[in-house]
Amino acid sequence: MVRRFPALFMCLMIFIGMMSCTTTPRFEFPQDTRVGIVNLLKAHVTHKNLSGFATENFTKTYKVDWDVPSYAENRVITHLEKDAGFATVKIGVPEPQKAESLRLNMVEKVLLSQSSPPTLQPAATSLLESISDAYDVQVVIVIGSYAGPSPYKGATGDDRIALEGYGLFTRKLFSGKLGSVLGGFFSFQKAFAYAQIGVVVYNVQPVTYLAAATAIKEGQYRRPIDDFNWDANIEALPKVELNKAKPIIQRNIDGTVKKALENANLRPVRSR
Numbered sequence: 001m002v003r004r005f006p007a008l009f010m011c012l013m014i015f016i017g018m019m020s021c022t023t024t025p026r027f028e029f030p031q032d033t034r035v036g037i038v039n040l041l042k043a044h045v046t047h048k049n050l051s052g053f054a055t056e057n058f059t060k061t062y063k064v065d066w067d068v069p070s071y072a073e074n075r076v077i078t079h080l081e082k083d084a085g086f087a088t089v090k091i092g093v094p095e096p097q098k099a100e101s102l103r104l105n106m107v108e109k110v111l112l113s114q115s116s117p118p119t120l121q122p123a124a125t126s127l128l129e130s131i132s133d134a135y136d137v138q139v140v141i142v143i144g145s146y147a148g149p150s151p152y153k154g155a156t157g158d159d160r161i162a163l164e165g166y167g168l169f170t171r172k173l174f175s176g177k178l179g180s181v182l183g184g185f186f187s188f189q190k191a192f193a194y195a196q197i198g199v200v201v202y203n204v205q206p207v208t209y210l211a212a213a214t215a216i217k218e219g220q221y222r223r224p225i226d227d228f229n230w231d232a233n234i235e236a237l238p239k240v241e242l243n244k245a246k247p248i249i250q251r252n253i254d255g256t257v258k259k260a261l262e263n264a265n266l267r268p269v270r271s272r
Contacts, residue, residue, distance in 0.1 A: 029139065029266065035080055036091045036137035036204075038128070040103045040144035041069035041197065045167035045245070047237060056172075058235065066246050068166060068253070072143050072197065075257045079267050086266070089135045098127060107144035110212060111198045117209045125207040132204055139210070139266070142200045146214075150194060151222050166195040166215075168245045170234060191228035193245035195252040199260035211263030215252035 044061045045068075051057050073090070080086045093099040105124035113119065132140050147164035152171065163169060172189040195215035203210050216222065225244050232241050261267035 029086070031085055032087070033139060034087045034089060034135070034137045035266070036089045036132050036135050036140040037073060037076055038091045038093060038102065038131075038140060038142045039069050039073045040093070040099055040107065040142065041072060042145065042165065043067065043069060044165075045242065046163075046165045047168045047170070047242075048161070048163060049170045049172065049234060050161060051172055060235075062167075062237070062242060064239075064242060064246075066249075068249065069143075071250060072199075072253050072257065075254060076141055076143065076199070076261070079257060079261055083267050084261075089137055091132055091135055091137075091140070093131060098131070101127060102142060103144040103146075106142050106202070107198050107200055108146035108148070110200050110209065111146050111214055112148050120207065120209060128202065129204060129207050138204060139264075140202045140204055140207075141260070142202065144198060144200075146196050146198055148196060150196065151216055152192060152194075163194055163196050166197055166249050168192070168237070168242065169194050170228075172230070172234065189230055190224040191230075191244075192222050192224050193248035193252075194222070195249045195256075197253060197256060199256050201260055201264035201266065210265075211260055213256045213259035213263060215249075215256045 043063070045064050045066070046059060046061050048059045049057060077088045080088050093102060101124060105121045106128055109121070110118045128140060128142070145165040147162060149160035150163040150169065152161045152163075152169055153159065161169065169192045170190070171192075198212060198214045200212040201210040202208060225248075228244060229241055232238055258267065
């Protein structure tokens with residue numbers, strides 16, 4: 001046993017070394033740090049309905065006056081400037097093709113990556129570096145939506161429904177009189193607000209992944225909207241029903257922004 005101890009000790013040191021190599025570096029940012037914000041969120045909300053009949057499944061988008069992109073951006077600015085004293089700079093991406101490339105490669109693929117830290121696409125990192133170079137920033141925060149597994153299950157099995165963006169997910173497995181009768185005994189119809197929104201933080205010069213956070217996680221329980229009116233026209237939802245998702249989505253964004261900034265060491269972690 002004594003002879004084995006040095007070998008076991010060496011194996012332990014090698015394992016710890018391997019773990020430390022894969023850990024994302026934690027930077028200490030000086031007070032004069034300039035932080036760029038790239039906001040890739042869209043202004044529309046999405047409503048996805050799942051039914052017991054495939055012909056009644058649909059996905060629709062609605063124009064609303066919530067201005068979720070500005071809300072998320074302002075939360076980032078408030079935390080950085082008020083809590084940490086950093087200077088913030090808005091970085092626009094006017095070309096739709098470049099904006100989509102950044103959303104896909106620097107938000108979606110990063111958030112869904114199984115590696116830690118995530119592997120970055122060279123073309124996308126070069127794009128992010130080129131658009132931020134003119135703003136003299138040391139850190140860039142990218143806010144965007146992504147498509148991926150949600151906390152919500154399908155009609156059968158454990159498969160998670162894939163959702164994109166943010167909005168409302170409704171599950172109405174039975175319709176008409178049958179739905180009314182069965183709905184009195186079982187919860188065959190539920191409405192959820194969802195936000196497939198992520199905040200990813202990068203160091204620049206060169207571009208390096210620092211931290212990220214998402215509004216919802218796969219498998220995480222979410223409480224349904226209790227006062228959703230199922231007598232409303234579900235295929236053309238009135239504004240009053242859509243608006244029930246707004247405060248929930250905003251709370252999700254609040255938590256996402258705080259967590260991402262704390263993980264990147266850009267916001268003081270307050271004791272709970």
